[in-house]
Every structure is written in C-alpha cells, then in structure tokens.
Amino acid sequence: MIKFFLSVSIIFWANMASAQTSILVKADSAKQIINKNIYGNFAEHLGRCIYDGFYVGDSNKIIPNTEGVRNDVIAALRKMKIPVLRWPGGCFADTYHWKDGVGPKDKRPTMVNKWWGGVTEDNSFGTHDFLNMCERLGADPYVSGNVGSGTVQELSDWIQYVNFDGKSPMSDWRKKNGRDKPWNVKYWGVGNEAWGCGGNMTAEYYANIYRKYATFMTGWNNSNKIFRVASGANSSDYHWTEVMMRDIPHNMLEGIGLHHYSIIDWGNKGSATDFTEQQYFATMKSALFMEELVTKHSAIMDKYDPQKKIALVVDEWGGWYNVEPGTNPGFLYQQNTMRDAMIAGVTLNIFNNHSDRVRMANLAQTINVLQAVILTNKEKIILTPTYHVMEMYNVHQDARLIPVNVKTDSYNLGNEKLPSVSASASKDSAGLIHISLTNINPKKAETISLTIEGEKYTSVTGRILTSPKLQDHNTFEDPEKIKPKVFKGASLKGNLLSVKLPPFSVIVLELK
Numbered sequence: 001m002i003k004f005f006l007s008v009s010i011i012f013w014a015n016m017a018s019a020q021t022s023i024l025v026k027a028d029s030a031k032q033i034i035n036k037n038i039y040g041n042f043a044e045h046l047g048r049c050i051y052d053g054f055y056v057g058d059s060n061k062i063i064p065n066t067e068g069v070r071n072d073v074i075a076a077l078r079k080m081k082i083p084v085l086r087w088p089g090g091c092f093a094d095t096y097h098w099k100d101g102v103g104p105k106d107k108r109p110t111m112v113n114k115w116w117g118g119v120t121e122d123n124s125f126g127t128h129d130f131l132n133m134c135e136r137l138g139a140d141p142y143v144s145g146n147v148g149s150g151t152v153q154e155l156s157d158w159i160q161y162v163n164f165d166g167k168s169p170m171s172d173w174r175k176k177n178g179r180d181k182p183w184n185v186k187y188w189g190v191g192n193e194a195w196g197c198g199g200n201m202t203a204e205y206y207a208n209i210y211r212k213y214a215t216f217m218t219g220w221n222n223s224n225k226i227f228r229v230a231s232g233a234n235s236s237d238y239h240w241t242e243v244m245m246r247d248i249p250h251n252m253l254e255g256i257g258l259h260h261y262s263i264i265d266w267g268n269k270g271s272a273t274d275f276t277e278q279q280y281f282a283t284m285k286s287a288l289f290m291e292e293l294v295t296k297h298s299a300i301m302d303k304y305d306p307q308k309k310i311a312l313v314v315d316e317w318g319g320w321y322n323v324e325p326g327t328n329p330g331f332l333y334q335q336n337t338m339r340d341a342m343i344a345g346v347t348l349n350i351f352n353n354h355s356d357r358v359r360m361a362n363l364a365q366t367i368n369v370l371q372a373v374i375l376t377n378k379e380k381i382i383l384t385p386t387y388h389v390m391e392m393y394n395v396h397q398d399a400r401l402i403p404v405n406v407k408t409d410s411y412n413l414g415n416e417k418l419p420s421v422s423a424s425a426s427k428d429s430a431g432l433i434h435i436s437l438t439n440i441n442p443k444k445a446e447t448i449s450l451t452i453e454g455e456k457y458t459s460v461t462g463r464i465l466t467s468p469k470l471q472d473h474n475t476f477e478d479p480e481k482i483k484p485k486v487f488k489g490a491s492l493k494g495n496l497l498s499v500k501l502p503p504f505s506v507i508v509l510e511l512k
Helices: 002-018 071-080 091-095 127-137 152-163 169-176 203-215 238-247 277-304 338-353 385-396
Strands: 021-026 040-042 084-087 140-145 187-190 227-234 255-262 311-319 358-364 374-377 380-383 400-402 404-407 410-413 416-419 421-427 433-439 446-453 460-465 490-493 496-501 505-511
Touching: 021 421, 040 311, 071 127, 071 374, 071 380, 071 385, 084 127, 084 358, 127 140, 127 152, 140 152, 152 169, 152 203, 187 203, 203 227, 203 238, 227 238, 227 311, 238 255, 238 277, 255 277, 255 358, 277 311, 277 338, 277 410, 277 416, 311 338, 338 358, 338 385, 338 421, 338 433, 338 505, 385 421, 385 433, 385 460, 385 505, 404 421, 433 446, 433 496, 460 490, 490 505, 496 505
Parallel strands: 021 446, 040 084, 040 358, 084 140, 140 187, 187 227, 227 255, 255 311, 311 358
Antiparallel strands: 021 404, 374 380, 400 421, 410 416, 421 433, 433 505, 446 496, 460 505, 490 496
C-alpha cells in the first residue's frame, strides 16, 4: 500500500511539473456528505418572481397550470432537482403577514410591496399555494418568518398552522381552508437581514430577539424537529457570526445565514449582457471571495461548535447587475449569460468543498429576478446558463465529497490574477465518480491532468456548457443557444485522466 501511494504521488507531482493545471482526486477518501440543500433556490415576492413567474393564477386559460402554478416551471425545476426553496423573502419577509394570505382569495386584503417597486399585491399566492407547490416540486420549503414588523405570536401561530396535526385554533383554521394534514415544514428563518432591511439591528440586539422568538418556535410534532436559521452576516461581517455563536444557546440554533452577492460596484453594477473583460474579472473576483467568506465564518463557528452541529446557510448568493433597459428598477430583472454560468460553477464547487459546514444555500433568485435559473415572458420560458450548471451539478446532491488538490494556472488581468480552474468531486451511492470543472479564463483553454488516487476506473463520459462569447445568453427568440452538450475532450489511461477545458466553460465528468 505504501509503495502504491508513493508511485501515485510521484506521478501526480511529475504531472504538475508539466501540465498547466493538475488535480489530485482522492477517490478512496470520500466520507463527507454533500447536502443536497446546497443546491437550493430563493423565491421572493419581488418583481415577476412569484406573480407572472411561478404563479399565473388558476383562471389563466393560456398558460398550462395547476392551481395557478405554471406546469412548465414545475417540470423544469424537477429536472434540475431543486431540493429546497426559500420564501417569501428577503426584505419582503419582514413586511409579510401570513394570515393575509390564507382563506378565500376574494376575501384576502391587498398589500403594498414597499421594498420592491411599490406595487400592490392581492395576496392570492400565500401559504397553501407555496407549500402545495413545494410538494409538487419535491422540494422542502424554507419559510422566512417576519421578525422586523411581526410578533412572536404571529410566527408561532404560523408554525402551528402548517405543522400541527391535533386540534387547535390554527390547525382547525387550516382544515377549514382546505388542508387536512399538516405540511410539516422543517426549515424556518428567524427574520432576514436583521442588520439591514430586517430592522437595522446590532448583532447583540438581534441575538436577544432571536432567543425570544426561538423560545416559542416548536415543530408541534415530536417526530419532526424544526430547523431554525438565524439571520446571518452581510458578507464579511465576521463580528455578526461571532455574536450569534457566542450569545445564542446552541440548543436553540440549527443554522446561521450568510449573504453575499457577486457585484462589481454597488453604485454602478454594470450591464448584465454588455460588459467588458475588466467588469467580468471584477465579478469573478467577487464570486471567488466566497471561498474566503466561507472559510473565515466557518472558523468562527468551529471555535464555538467544533463538532459542526450548526450549519452555515448561504441563503442568498448570485450575480447582481443593473436591470434590463426599460424594465422597472424595483423588479431586479436581468439577463443571464456565460458569466453567470461561471459564477454558478465556481460557487457550487466552493460549497461542495466546504460541505462539512455549508449544508444549505439558496441561489437568488429562481425566476425573473437577479441570477435566475428561469426567465418567462407570457407563455414562453427560458432555461438560463445558470439553470444548466445547476442541473449538470445535481449529481453531487447527497453524494460523498471526494477531496481534491488543485494546482492551477492563473487568469491574469493587469496586476491582478485569479485561479483559472476550480473543481469539486464526489462519489454517489452507485460508486460513480463525478468531477465538476470550471475554467473562468476567457482567453485560453486549460489542459488538465487529473490523477485518480485509490480506486480504478475504466471509462469517462461528460457534458460541457460553453459558448463562443462570454456575453452570450438565451433569448425568447433563441431559447437553446446555450445548453449542455456531450463532451469528448477527456481521456482515461489507468489512473490518469487528461482533459482539455475550453475557455469560460463548465464540465461535469462521470467515471465508471
């Protein structure tokens, strides 16, 4: 065994000396589970995400739907294997009063969405609509409770309404509204962005508020313990995570959030489709900063929770640009290019490789908002490059993480440089290895030498997502311009795998 290990290591380091990028894949060290919820999404009452995105109304005779939810959206997200969906916000969550969204739709009060465009909503999409939709998706719901403008009683009642199977005022009301059995919702956010739109609180103040709310949050079912997520840090606010871990008793806390967007400049985010290489480089630098964020926030959590019982939940991430010309600035509608595929590829690799602590993440957002996986226009639908990356990567869901050591060439621009290639790997329950590779370099292909250590495989297949230009995107006139294709640029000889990775491309390989 020692002799074999030495020979493999010698081959690996020899390859590193001659190849631009070398990766050691420790196939016999697959232990840590990659939680499928890393591949979650986020659906806020924002712009055309819920209304005109997911939901077109049950009286719509033009767009095929089930109880008002688009059938094509359900089919696409099921194929993507969406595991969890966060709702109703976002900033919207801390203005949302759930009791206004249940009962007969013609009797529900209207509300003004103060955060996003000042539009009036009729509350026709509420708790029953969302939770029934999640059942059709096969996804776990992740509900964000109203802490900013709500009450402890309001949130406690909501949990009782959706989770209690006995007789109570809330469960009786649920049955009256047409749902006999509870949904047993597990994941609950205790407010959102408490440091900002959720109340502009200090970390110390919010920690006390969290303790108060968490005290009255119960699953109402002894066999289904709920999972409470504290409003987490804004990007690199490490003090926030320190206070959450220090001041909240760990038996009251299952997860801590983290929000980080890949943004060039908050004052001028740039166009989603008409961007320069300098803007692309800045976006990728911000996306790759997620590695440092996850590492440092995890280190703080490790100090208080060395057994890693509390999850780091990155419940908002993605690219953020200026809205498309002619659209409502408050709706955050943007196109989705190969740049967004690069963001998705590197970010998901980071989450996979940190799956010992990162056990849920939620892309912002699912439809028609920010880095969406789906865009809609009346009866038409587009699957974006980001959708295709998440669909390709779903082979990692609940598989065992394989450690990888990556030595990569750099992508240089001026005096700055970024790693060209990112990777993650896993072994599924059937023993298949999947390796995801992303090359963010727009100028050159990367020749990659991978050494598979510890196990033997005899065949390799793969899929690739790429396009002639970084700015390329799918449109309603050409919805399949960018989609995965069979990749034939990999060859396997013994334990050595050679791959030619084109510029700005994402590849997922399968070894048998």
